[in-house]
Amino acid sequence: MLGAVWAQSLDGIIGDGRDMPWHVPEDLAHFKEITAGHPVIMGRRTWLSLPERFRPLPGRDNYILCSRKAGEWSAGGKVIPAMPETFESPEVWVMGGGQVYAATIDDVDVLEVTLIGAHLGDSLGDRAVHAPAIPVSFGLVSDTDWLVSERGRLTVDGQRSDLPLKYRFLRYERKDAA
Numbered sequence: 001m002l003g004a005v006w007a008q009s010l011d012g013i014i015g016d017g018r019d020m021p022w023h024v025p026e027d028l029a030h031f032k033e034i035t036a037g038h039p040v041i042m043g044r045r046t047w048l049s050l051p052e053r054f055r056p057l058p059g060r061d062n063y064i065l066c067s068r069k070a071g072e073w074s075a076g077g078k079v080i081p082a083m084p085e086t087f088e089s090p091e092v093w094v095m096g097g098g099q100v101y102a103a104t105i106d107d108v109d110v111l112e113v114t115l116i117g118a119h120l121g122d123s124l125g126d127r128a129v130h131a132p133a134i135p136v137s138f139g140l141v142s143d144t145d146w147l148v149s150e151r152g153r154l155t156v157d158g159q160r161s162d163l164p165l166k167y168r169f170l171r172y173e174r175k176d177a178a
């Protein structure tokens with residue numbers, strides 16, 4: 001099973017090119033729970049966006065899609081030039097960023113999407129990195145009610161909102177999946 005996991009704003013934004021424009025600890029815990037024990041695949045920019053002390057992500061093989069050679073910058077990760085045709089592991093997760101989600105969306109079976117209750121397009125302008133549009137071959141199979149994050153606060157361009165950030169976990173499975 002190849003899955004993709006991301007968090008996006010209501011207007012489909014996943015990042016500002018360097019980081020995620022929000023801090024929602026519950027979403028990070030959700031990501032950890034989904035990917036724990038499984039290989040993760042990410043683009044070079046997403047790898048570099050992880051704080052050095054958190055990479056490689058523990059308990060998971062970290063694959064870095066990249067046309068460059070491995071080096072000090074990739075220590076702890078495994079650089080690969082293209083998506084493997086097959087995987088040794090029965091469950092593998094694509095974890096971004098925008099380029100890699102776009103390159104793999106047609107091949108993934110499952111999407112785990114966290115919807116962050118904010119519109120960010122106006123504040124990020126050209127820096128906005130977008131999630132792919134979810135193809136119609138995915139059916140919404142489950143969701144949960146809106147939750148209010150008590151600790152998470154929306155951060156945009158260094159400004160903190162006092163409003164708790166709402167989020168929702170959504171799981172999509174491809175309708176034509178066996």
Ligand SMILES: NC(=O)c1ccc[n+]([C@@H]2O[C@H](COP(=O)([O-])OP(=O)(O)OC[C@H]3O[C@@H](n4cnc5c(N)ncnc54)[C@H](OP(=O)(O)O)[C@@H]3O)[C@@H](O)[C@H]2O)c1
Pocket residue numbers: 005006007008013014015016017018019020042043044045046047049065066067068080081082083095096097098099100101103129
């Ligand atoms: N909200 C979320 O859930 C989430 C998750 C992950 C990342 N993000 C955000 O996404 C942003 C980064 O995304 P991004 O689109 O700028 O970059 P990215 O997809 O992380 O990395 C792009 C790089 O990966 C390599 N690459 C991409 N596709 C490839 C392919 N098909 N084959 C081989 N190599 C490939 C290329 O490296 P080379 O140029 O070296 O060849 C490319 O420059 C950041 O803001 C990050 O915080 C958000």
